[in-house]
Amino acid sequence: MGEIMPLLLLLLCNYLFLAKAATSNGDFIGLKALMDSWQNTPPNWVGSDPCDGWDGIKCSNSRVTSITLSSTGLTGELSGDVGSLSELETLDLSYNKDITGPLPQAIGNLKKLSTLILVGCGFNGPIPDEIGNLQELVYLSLNSNNFNGQIPASIGNLSKLYWLDLAENQLNGPIPVSNGSIPGLDKLLHAKHFHLGQNKLSGIIPQQLFSSEMALIHVLFEGNQLRGSIPSSLGLVTTLEVVRLDGNMLSASVPQNLNNLTKLHDLFLSNNKLSGSLPNLTGMSSLNYLDMSNNSFVPTDFPPWFLTLESLTTLVMENTQLQGQIPTSLFSLGYLQTLMLKGNKLNGTLDIGTADGNHLRRIDLESNLIGDFKQVGVSDVQVILKDNPICYETGEDKTYCSVLQPNSSYTTPPKNCLPSTCSSDQISSPNCECAYPYTGTFIFRSPSFSDLGNETYYVSLEESLMHSFQSHNLPVDSVSLSNATKNAVQYLELSLQVFPSNQDHFNRTGISSVGFVLSNQTFKPQPIFGPFYFDGEAYQHFGDNGHRESKKSRNIGIIIGAAVGGSVLLVLLLLAGVYAFCQKKRAEKALEQSNPFRRWDSRESHNSIPQLQGARVFSFEELQKSTKNFSQDNDVGSGGYGKVYRGKLPNGQLIAIKRAHIETMQGALQFKAEIELLSRVHHTNLVRLIGFCFDQGEQMLVYEYVPNGTLKDAISGKSGIRLDWVRRLKIALGAAKGLAYLHELANPPIIHRDIKTTNILLDERMNAKVADFGLSKPMVDTEKDHITTQVKGTMGYLDPEYYMSQQLTEKSDVYSFGVVMLELITAKKPLDRGKYIVIEIKNVIDQTKDLYGLHEIVDPVIGLGTNTKGFEKFVDIAMSCVQESGADRPSMSYVVREIENMLQQARSNTTFESPTTSSSYDDISKGSYRHPYITESPDLNAALPYPKIEPM
Numbered sequence: 014m015g016e017i018m019p020l021l022l023l024l025l026c027n028y029l030f031l032a033k034a035a036t037s038n039g040d041f042i043g044l045k046a047l048m049d050s051w052q053n054t055p056p057n058w059v060g061s062d063p064c065d066g067w068d069g070i071k072c073s074n075s076r077v078t079s080i081t082l083s084s085t086g087l088t089g090e091l092s093g094d095v096g097s098l099s100e101l102e103t104l105d106l107s108y109n110k111d112i113t114g115p116l117p118q119a120i121g122n123l124k125k126l127s128t129l130i131l132v133g134c135g136f137n138g139p140i141p142d143e144i145g146n147l148q149e150l151v152y153l154s155l156n157s158n159n160f161n162g163q164i165p166a167s168i169g170n171l172s173k174l175y176w177l178d179l180a181e182n183q184l185n186g187p188i189p190v191s192n193g194s195i196p197g198l199d200k201l202l203h204a205k206h207f208h209l210g211q212n213k214l215s216g217i218i219p220q221q222l223f224s225s226e227m228a229l230i231h232v233l234f235e236g237n238q239l240r241g242s243i244p245s246s247l248g249l250v251t252t253l254e255v256v257r258l259d260g261n262m263l264s265a266s267v268p269q270n271l272n273n274l275t276k277l278h279d280l281f282l283s284n285n286k287l288s289g290s291l292p293n294l295t296g297m298s299s300l301n302y303l304d305m306s307n308n309s310f311v312p313t314d315f316p317p318w319f320l321t322l323e324s325l326t327t328l329v330m331e332n333t334q335l336q337g338q339i340p341t342s343l344f345s346l347g348y349l350q351t352l353m354l355k356g357n358k359l360n361g362t363l364d365i366g367t368a369d370g371n372h373l374r375r376i377d378l379e380s381n382l383i384g385d386f387k388q389v390g391v392s393d394v395q396v397i398l399k400d401n402p403i404c405y406e407t408g409e410d411k412t413y414c415s416v417l418q419p420n421s422s423y424t425t426p427p428k429n430c431l432p433s434t435c436s437s438d439q440i441s442s443p444n445c446e447c448a449y450p451y452t453g454t455f456i457f458r459s460p461s462f463s464d465l466g467n468e469t470y471y472v473s474l475e476e477s478l479m480h481s482f483q484s485h486n487l488p489v490d491s492v493s494l495s496n497a498t499k500n501a502v503q504y505l506e507l508s509l510q511v512f513p514s515n516q517d518h519f520n521r522t523g524i525s526s527v528g529f530v531l532s533n534q535t536f537k538p539q540p541i542f543g544p545f546y547f548d549g550e551a552y553q554h555f556g557d558n559g560h561r562e563s564k565k566s567r568n569i570g571i572i573i574g575a576a577v578g579g580s581v582l583l584v585l586l587l588l589a590g591v592y593a594f595c596q597k598k599r600a601e602k603a604l605e606q607s608n609p610f611r612r613w614d615s616r617e618s619h620n621s622i623p624q625l626q627g628a629r630v631f632s633f634e635e636l637q638k639s640t641k642n643f644s645q646d647n648d649v650g651s652g653g654y655g656k657v658y659r660g661k662l663p664n665g666q667l668i669a670i671k672r673a674h675i676e677t678m679q680g681a682l683q684f685k686a687e688i689e690l691l692s693r694v695h696h697t698n699l700v701r702l703i704g705f706c707f708d709q710g711e712q713m714l715v716y717e718y719v720p721n722g723t724l725k726d727a728i729s730g731k732s733g734i735r736l737d738w739v740r741r742l743k744i745a746l747g748a749a750k751g752l753a754y755l756h757e758l759a760n761p762p763i764i765h766r767d768i769k770t771t772n773i774l775l776d777e778r779m780n781a782k783v784a785d786f787g788l789s790k791p792m793v794d795t796e797k798d799h800i801t802t803q804v805k806g807t808m809g810y811l812d813p814e815y816y817m818s819q820q821l822t823e824k825s826d827v828y829s830f831g832v833v834m835l836e837l838i839t840a841k842k843p844l845d846r847g848k849y850i851v852i853e854i855k856n857v858i859d860q861t862k863d864l865y866g867l868h869e870i871v872d873p874v875i876g877l878g879t880n881t882k883g884f885e886k887f888v889d890i891a892m893s894c895v896q897e898s899g900a901d902r903p904s905m906s907y908v909v910r911e912i913e914n915m916l917q918q919a920r921s922n923t924t925f926e927s928p929t930t931s932s933s934y935d936d937i938s939k940g941s942y943r944h945p946y947i948t949e950s951p952d953l954n955a956a957l958p959y960p961k962i963e964p965m
């Protein structure tokens with residue numbers, strides 16, 4: 014017995030480490046030839062045994078069966094010697110943009126090849142006919158290269174083909190169909206995907222191409238030069254889910270039997286020359302996305318069958334000769350998100366009913382004949398009626414008369430952690446680890462949705478990605494999505510960052526495995542995302558030295574294991590276990606130390622990891638360096654809390670650092686609450702928090718540097734900037750937008766509590782930025798309409814109602830803003846030698862007179878000239894803001910809209926005839942001018958990095 018144990022272990026050891034025989038000589042020579050025709054091959058491609066752990070190579074029985082080298086930065090050509098790897102089943106060289114030259118004919122020798130993926134490389138020349146010899150081929154992805162010439166008819170021989178993607182090349186000529194002994198794509202009865210978009214294919218789409226025996230789900234022919242009519246045979250392929258024929262030169266009428274495609278989600282027929290009447294698509298009961306824009310259909314009334322498409326999320330019918338009234342019931346389609354009906358002749362009243370509580374976000378009716386607009390209730394649907402009769406008359410409230418691009422600015426937020434300050438080009442992952450992510454772009458060629466502002470889609474994509482990586486045991490820590498945009502051909506593009514786990518970079522095997530999951534369609538997002546491809550970037554951060562060493566040590570391990578036997582193996586295993594354990598402990602410790610809030614985590618609060626969005630953590634040394642040791646020169650101001658320093662980061666960015674005095678330092682919890690609040694507030698008209706320092710007993714907030722000083726200095730002439738009327742309006746507008754954002758869009762809403770001209774800063778283009786949230790209060794849900802607090806603020810700006818009742822509402826800010834408006838007109842301090850600006854103006858104002866009789870009190874620098882109506886309106890608004898009762902004051906978004914109109918009028922210098930011009934502030938304050946359909950000026954959203962900030 015005693016003899017047998019070590020023997021068994023030795024056998025096991027041999028089995029584990031020595032059983033691999035050397036790679037077949039033929040395969041080694043073949044791979045060596047590939048290696049010689051490339052630069053940048055993996056550094057561990059040395060020796061004569063590729064099957065022994067060469068990166069990207071997998072073998073079976075000493076034969077090379079798989080080469081996967083996506084995103085590894087290979088350059089050069091693919092040698093014809095690849096044809097000697099006759100057992101090869103998988104070849105993936107995706108995302109190596111510098112692999113150029115032709116695809117060699119010898120590729121046809123790879124009789125076992127089932128997966129050929131060359132996405133996003135630089136291949137050019139024709140696709141060789143020999144590709145048709147690959148009888149086992151299932152995946153053929155040659156998209157996003159520079160292939161030219163015709164689609165080889167021989168592809169029709171690939172009877173096992175499931176996936177055919179030749180999109181985004183320079184392919185020309187016709188789509189091949191069979192003819193006698195000549196094969197064609199019509200023979201691909203197992204194929205589910207024909208992705209041929211964005212080429213130069215010409216000729217007709219042959220009737221013969223489609224038949225009821227096919228299994229196609231995605232037919233993507235968009236962006237070619239195809240002519241003739243849409244073949245009615247398409248209607249026979251009832252498995253179809255996505256059809257894109259847009260951007261061709263297709264003509265004649267749409268075949269009626271397309272209506273048989275009851276599984277179709279997405280149909281794009283736009284940008285063709287289709288004629289005849291609009292097809293009746295009432296049978297497409299699954300249709301989500303329909304785009305038939307820019308065709309030559311005969312003029313028609315709004316077809317009632319649209320109303321039967323109950324799954325519709327998106328209807329795009331631009332320039333399609335639609336006329337008459339839009340039925341109100343259209344707007345109550347349960348899933349509708351976007352209606353794009355630009356350039357038609359739709360008329361009458363736009364009545365969107367109670368488009369409330371459903372998913373409708375955008376109705377674009379630019380250039381129609383709409384004369385009136387009705388809406389019941391408030392919703393956040395954006396309506397565009399530019400170039401309609403309703404917008405011809407000036408004086409109407411104009412939000413819907415302009416076009417604002419929808420924006421989506423989702424970025425995966427940190428997951429309950431503080432983003433780390435990372436060195437050089439590392440990036441803080443969603444789990445707040447610094448690392449070099451693998452990056453690239455998802456391109457979804459036909460998503461079934463159009464509301465890019467809905468986070469749900471991104472969150473589900475993140476989850477399914479992580480699930481996919483984890484189920485393949487890939488070393489992925491987390492993924493981050495950002496920058497969702499629709500490109501010119503209506504593909505949804507989305508940036509992806511994939512972060513490595515356990516170390517700060519991926520090795521080559523990690524990258525090629527992650528790349529393969531994305532290139533090979535192993536990853537399947539939810540069907541609503543539709544067909545996609547991924548375009549990866551070359552990864553730059555393999556730690557290749559480390560890699561070589563680890564290989565060496567493994568070899569040593571093998572030798573020792575083989576020579577000394579099982580007991581040593583056991584010891585080694587034990588040591589490995591101990592090592593792993595120690596590493597884990599070390600990692601945990603490092604994590605703890607990188608969190609500046611660790612000290613109060615355990616003691617003071619249960620879930621107190623600060624939730625910061627986009628704010629950096631600075632060390633004391635960093636800020637010390639950026640301010641030249643807090644030098645006198647860099648001291649740019651001070652206040653009750655401490656001093657403000659100007660600083661410069663190593664990347665050249667200027668910052669303003671607010672450094673708290675010892676006496677004014679808050680408890681850690683309070684400081685944490687403040688930075689959490691500030692980091693969640695993002696708007697162009699609010700001074701942006703860049704980060705903070707909570708280190709060596711200091712509490713510092715780091716803001717963007719705003720160069721032109723305070724509004725007070727500008728008004729008083731101290732800063733030497735002349736403020737004419739338009740500039741004053743612009744500044745008032747900016748500050749009002751910042752406040753409106755705090756009140757109405759921040760979540761939870763925030764009351765500033767200290768609005769005054771010294772807290773409004775001016776940037777290099779004289780845009781106003783509201784600063785100093787030191788006294789700000791979030792409105793917490795439980796205290797819906799007011800907060801009872803100790804009264805804080807600045808005399809002269811302080812809301813008397815708040816002062817007396819101690820009940821704070823956002824209307825207190827409105828009051829202070831009214832005082833700022835009066836200061837803008839008069840350049841007088843609000844409280845000056847016992848005179849209070851609000852009372853002073855109330856005493857002299859006379860609405861029957863020119864300039865309301867305020868000539869004496871107006872700042873002469875304004876230079877009002879003859880155009881005084883805007884001025885009077887401005888006074889009206891200011892006076893409504895300083896009404897005694899908060900309930901009588903307007904909301905900030907109302908103020909924003911009014912100043913916007915004034916600014917527009919002041920700039921165009923035309924006479925402004927608003928229905929409200931002649932009324933006094935008393936009327937305004939009754940609230941009777943609030944339009945129900947205006948929730949906010951849409952460009953308030955412009956700088957919002959997150960569509961919606963969720964409460965903590």
Ligand SMILES: *[C@@H]1O[C@H](CO)[C@@H](O)[C@H](O)[C@H]1NC(C)=O
Pocket residue numbers: 248269270272273
């Ligand atoms: C498809 O549509 C055509 C005409 O629209 C109709 O005659 C035919 O029966 C339909 N086929 C199926 C399978 O439903």
Ligand SMILES: *[C@@H]1O[C@H](CO)[C@@H](O)[C@H](O)[C@H]1NC(C)=O
Pocket residue numbers: 293294295296316317318
């Ligand atoms: C559209 O087709 C459906 C059935 O296919 C029919 O009931 C309906 O009347 C048609 N509508 C129009 C406007 O032709």
Ligand SMILES: *[C@@H]1O[C@H](CO)[C@@H](O)[C@H](O)[C@H]1NC(C)=O
Pocket residue numbers: 336337338360361
């Ligand atoms: C709207 O257009 C239709 C068809 O062009 C026309 O018959 C109708 O009179 C128009 N209605 C209005 C209110 O202009």
Ligand SMILES: *[C@@H]1O[C@H](CO)[C@@H](O)[C@H](O)[C@H]1NC(C)=O
Pocket residue numbers: 371372467468469470
């Ligand atoms: C976002 O999308 C999801 C899934 O389609 C939906 O359930 C949810 O209601 C949407 N949210 C909004 C605000 O439209």
Ligand SMILES: *[C@@H]1O[C@H](CO)[C@@H](O)[C@H](O)[C@H]1NC(C)=O
Pocket residue numbers: 495496508509510
């Ligand atoms: C997102 O877009 C911005 C601006 O185009 C760019 O600077 C940034 O790098 C992009 N982010 C990612 C992760 O690609």
